[in-house]
Amino acid sequence: MQIHTEEDIIQLVKADPWMMEILAAAKSLQLPDWWVCAGFVRAKIWDVLHGFEQRTALPDVDVIYFDSTNLQEAEEKKLEARLRSINPAIPWSVKNEARMHVVNNLSPYTSAIDAISKFPETATALGLSLDEQDRILLTAPHGIQDVINLILRPTPHFIEHTELIPIYEMRLVSKNWKSIWTGLDISSNSQD
Numbered sequence: 184m185q186i187h188t189e190e191d192i193i194q195l196v197k198a199d200p201w202m203m204e205i206l207a208a209a210k211s212l213q214l215p216d217w218w219v220c221a222g223f224v225r226a227k228i229w230d231v232l233h234g235f236e237q238r239t240a241l242p243d244v245d246v247i248y249f250d251s252t253n254l255q256e257a258e259e260k261k262l263e264a265r266l267r268s269i270n271p272a273i274p275w276s277v278k279n280e281a282r283m284h285v286v287n288n289l290s291p292y293t294s295a296i297d298a299i300s301k302f303p304e305t306a307t308a309l310g311l312s313l314d315e316q317d318r319i320l321l322t323a324p325h326g327i328q329d330v331i332n333l334i335l336r337p338t339p340h341f342i343e344h345t346e347l348i349p350i351y352e353m354r355l356v357s358k359n360w361k362s363i364w365t366g367l368d369i370s371s372n373s374q375d
Contacts, residue, residue, distance in 0.1 A: 184231050186331045192224075193319045195231060196311060202227065205244055208269045210313045212262055214248035216280075216295040218310030218322065221245045225306050228330050229364045239363055243276040247310070249295040254282040300324035301340040303351045308338055335360065336370035 186192060196202045202223070209219050226239050246266065259277045266275040280298035284291045292298040295310070302308040305325040312320040323330075325338060335355075341347045361367050 184234075186228060186232060186327075189321050189323065189327055192228060192327065192331075193321055195227060196224075196319055196321075199227065201238070202311075204270065205273060206311060206313050206319070207317075208266055208273075209246045210317075211269065212246075212248075212265060214246075214250065214262070216249035218247050218295050218299065218312045219244060220247055220299055220310035221302060221307045224309040224311055224321075225330055229333065229360075229367075232331070232333060233364055233366060241274065243274045246275065246277045247280050247295050247298065248277075249280045249292070249298070251281040254279065256282070296322050296324060300338065302338060303341055303347070303354055304329075304335055305338050306330040306335050332368075333364065333366045334368050334370070 186195070196206075205223070206219055209217055222241050223244050226241060230239050246262075259279055262277040263275045266273065266277065280292050280295045283298060289301065292301070299308050299310050299322060306329045308323065308325050309327075309330065310322045312322075314320055328334075329336060337348065337351045341351050355369060361369060
Protein backbone atom coordinates (compact mmCIF):
# COMPACT_ATOMS: atom_id res chain seq x y z
CA MET A 184 0.00 0.00 0.00
CA GLN A 185 1.12 3.54 -0.69
CA ILE A 186 0.74 6.48 1.66
CA HIS A 187 0.90 9.96 0.17
CA THR A 188 -1.11 12.33 2.37
CA GLU A 189 -2.12 13.02 5.94
CA GLU A 190 -5.61 11.84 4.97
CA ASP A 191 -4.13 8.49 3.91
CA ILE A 192 -2.66 8.12 7.40
CA ILE A 193 -5.95 9.08 9.03
CA GLN A 194 -7.79 6.47 6.94
CA LEU A 195 -5.26 3.79 7.96
CA VAL A 196 -5.88 4.59 11.61
CA LYS A 197 -9.65 4.75 11.15
CA ALA A 198 -9.58 1.25 9.65
CA ASP A 199 -7.54 -0.14 12.58
CA PRO A 200 -9.83 -1.12 15.50
CA TRP A 201 -6.86 -1.56 17.87
CA MET A 202 -5.63 1.99 17.24
CA MET A 203 -9.15 3.42 17.50
CA GLU A 204 -9.64 1.63 20.83
CA ILE A 205 -6.43 3.18 22.16
CA LEU A 206 -7.47 6.64 20.99
CA ALA A 207 -10.90 6.21 22.63
CA ALA A 208 -9.27 5.13 25.90
CA ALA A 209 -6.98 8.17 25.88
CA LYS A 210 -9.90 10.46 25.07
CA SER A 211 -11.88 9.04 28.01
CA LEU A 212 -9.37 10.65 30.40
CA GLN A 213 -10.59 14.08 29.20
CA LEU A 214 -7.08 15.53 29.33
CA PRO A 215 -6.25 18.95 27.95
CA ASP A 216 -4.29 19.00 24.69
CA TRP A 217 -3.89 15.20 24.57
CA TRP A 218 -2.23 13.08 21.89
CA VAL A 219 -1.18 9.47 21.41
CA CYS A 220 2.12 9.90 19.70
CA ALA A 221 5.53 8.80 18.52
CA GLY A 222 5.99 5.07 17.84
CA PHE A 223 2.26 4.42 17.98
CA VAL A 224 1.86 6.42 14.77
CA ARG A 225 5.26 5.85 13.17
CA ALA A 226 5.20 2.05 13.53
CA LYS A 227 1.78 1.80 11.89
CA ILE A 228 3.00 3.75 8.87
CA TRP A 229 6.26 1.82 8.57
CA ASP A 230 4.49 -1.53 9.03
CA VAL A 231 2.10 -0.70 6.18
CA LEU A 232 4.90 0.56 3.94
CA HIS A 233 6.85 -2.66 4.57
CA GLY A 234 3.80 -4.80 3.82
CA PHE A 235 3.77 -6.40 7.27
CA GLU A 236 0.73 -8.55 7.98
CA GLN A 237 1.31 -8.42 11.74
CA ARG A 238 1.63 -5.25 13.79
CA THR A 239 5.11 -4.60 15.20
CA ALA A 240 4.96 -4.83 18.98
CA LEU A 241 5.46 -1.50 20.73
CA PRO A 242 7.51 -1.14 23.93
CA ASP A 243 4.98 1.47 25.06
CA VAL A 244 2.05 3.55 23.91
CA ASP A 245 2.80 7.20 24.61
CA VAL A 246 -0.08 9.41 25.73
CA ILE A 247 0.90 13.02 26.25
CA TYR A 248 -1.05 16.06 27.36
CA PHE A 249 -0.39 19.64 28.43
CA ASP A 250 -1.68 20.78 31.81
CA SER A 251 0.25 23.53 33.58
CA THR A 252 -2.11 23.37 36.58
CA ASN A 253 -0.86 19.99 37.84
CA LEU A 254 2.80 19.20 37.27
CA GLN A 255 3.00 16.23 39.64
CA GLU A 256 4.44 13.05 38.18
CA ALA A 257 2.14 11.15 40.55
CA GLU A 258 -0.81 12.42 38.49
CA GLU A 259 0.68 10.80 35.38
CA LYS A 260 0.98 7.48 37.25
CA LYS A 261 -2.70 7.72 38.28
CA LEU A 262 -3.65 8.31 34.64
CA GLU A 263 -1.59 5.30 33.56
CA ALA A 264 -3.45 3.21 36.15
CA ARG A 265 -6.80 4.43 34.79
CA LEU A 266 -5.74 3.46 31.27
CA ARG A 267 -4.54 0.05 32.49
CA SER A 268 -7.97 -0.48 34.04
CA ILE A 269 -9.53 0.18 30.62
CA ASN A 270 -7.04 -1.97 28.69
CA PRO A 271 -4.42 -3.82 30.77
CA ALA A 272 -2.79 -5.36 27.68
CA ILE A 273 -1.42 -1.99 26.53
CA PRO A 274 1.97 -0.77 27.86
CA TRP A 275 0.72 2.75 28.65
CA SER A 276 3.06 5.68 29.26
CA VAL A 277 1.49 9.02 30.21
CA LYS A 278 3.46 12.27 30.36
CA ASN A 279 2.41 15.85 31.02
CA GLU A 280 4.47 17.89 28.59
CA ALA A 281 4.00 20.98 30.78
CA ARG A 282 6.67 19.47 33.06
CA MET A 283 8.79 17.41 30.66
CA HIS A 284 10.98 20.34 29.60
CA VAL A 285 12.55 20.15 33.08
CA VAL A 286 13.27 16.43 32.68
CA ASN A 287 14.70 17.10 29.20
CA ASN A 288 16.64 20.23 30.34
CA LEU A 289 14.96 22.46 27.74
CA SER A 290 13.01 25.70 27.68
CA PRO A 291 9.33 25.24 28.64
CA TYR A 292 7.07 23.85 25.97
CA THR A 293 4.05 25.94 25.02
CA SER A 294 1.77 22.99 24.16
CA ALA A 295 1.80 19.26 23.54
CA ILE A 296 2.36 19.92 19.83
CA ASP A 297 5.36 22.11 20.67
CA ALA A 298 6.75 19.19 22.68
CA ILE A 299 6.12 16.77 19.78
CA SER A 300 8.01 19.13 17.47
CA LYS A 301 11.05 18.68 19.73
CA PHE A 302 11.05 14.87 19.70
CA PRO A 303 14.37 13.41 18.49
CA GLU A 304 13.32 12.23 14.99
CA THR A 305 11.09 13.85 12.38
CA ALA A 306 9.44 10.47 11.73
CA THR A 307 8.61 10.19 15.44
CA ALA A 308 7.26 13.74 15.74
CA LEU A 309 3.69 12.62 15.06
CA GLY A 310 0.55 12.52 17.16
CA LEU A 311 -3.06 11.38 16.92
CA SER A 312 -6.08 12.60 18.85
CA LEU A 313 -9.86 12.58 18.58
CA ASP A 314 -12.03 15.67 18.46
CA GLU A 315 -15.44 16.03 20.16
CA GLN A 316 -17.10 14.15 17.27
CA ASP A 317 -14.46 11.37 17.42
CA ARG A 318 -12.85 12.50 14.17
CA ILE A 319 -9.17 11.65 14.00
CA LEU A 320 -6.72 14.53 14.27
CA LEU A 321 -3.14 14.14 13.08
CA THR A 322 -0.35 16.49 14.07
CA ALA A 323 2.93 16.36 12.17
CA PRO A 324 4.96 19.48 13.07
CA HIS A 325 7.66 18.54 10.53
CA GLY A 326 5.28 17.13 7.95
CA ILE A 327 4.88 13.51 6.92
CA GLN A 328 7.36 13.29 4.06
CA ASP A 329 10.14 11.71 6.13
CA VAL A 330 7.93 9.07 7.75
CA ILE A 331 6.19 8.08 4.49
CA ASN A 332 9.49 8.01 2.61
CA LEU A 333 11.11 5.87 5.35
CA ILE A 334 13.65 8.57 6.20
CA LEU A 335 14.89 8.81 9.75
CA ARG A 336 16.67 12.03 10.67
CA PRO A 337 16.90 14.40 13.64
CA THR A 338 14.29 17.11 14.07
CA PRO A 339 15.35 20.71 13.48
CA HIS A 340 15.38 21.19 17.26
CA PHE A 341 18.00 18.46 17.65
CA ILE A 342 20.04 19.80 14.73
CA GLU A 343 19.89 23.32 16.16
CA HIS A 344 20.99 22.07 19.59
CA THR A 345 23.97 19.93 18.65
CA GLU A 346 24.44 18.80 22.24
CA LEU A 347 21.25 16.73 21.71
CA ILE A 348 22.60 14.78 18.73
CA PRO A 349 24.14 12.06 20.96
CA ILE A 350 20.61 11.33 22.25
CA TYR A 351 19.43 10.83 18.67
CA GLU A 352 22.45 8.63 17.89
CA MET A 353 21.93 6.53 21.05
CA ARG A 354 18.31 5.99 20.04
CA LEU A 355 19.40 4.72 16.62
CA VAL A 356 21.49 2.06 18.35
CA SER A 357 19.10 1.17 21.18
CA LYS A 358 15.93 1.09 19.07
CA ASN A 359 17.60 -0.76 16.18
CA TRP A 360 14.72 0.20 13.88
CA LYS A 361 16.53 -0.89 10.71
CA SER A 362 16.50 -4.52 11.91
CA ILE A 363 12.68 -4.39 11.85
CA TRP A 364 12.00 -1.95 9.00
CA THR A 365 14.78 -2.77 6.55
CA GLY A 366 13.75 -0.11 4.03
CA LEU A 367 14.70 2.76 6.32
CA ASP A 368 17.16 5.40 5.16
CA ILE A 369 18.87 6.53 8.36
CA SER A 370 20.73 9.78 8.78
CA SER A 371 23.36 9.17 11.45
CA ASN A 372 23.74 12.83 12.35
CA SER A 373 22.83 16.39 11.43
CA GLN A 374 25.45 16.50 8.69
CA ASP A 375 23.76 13.84 6.51
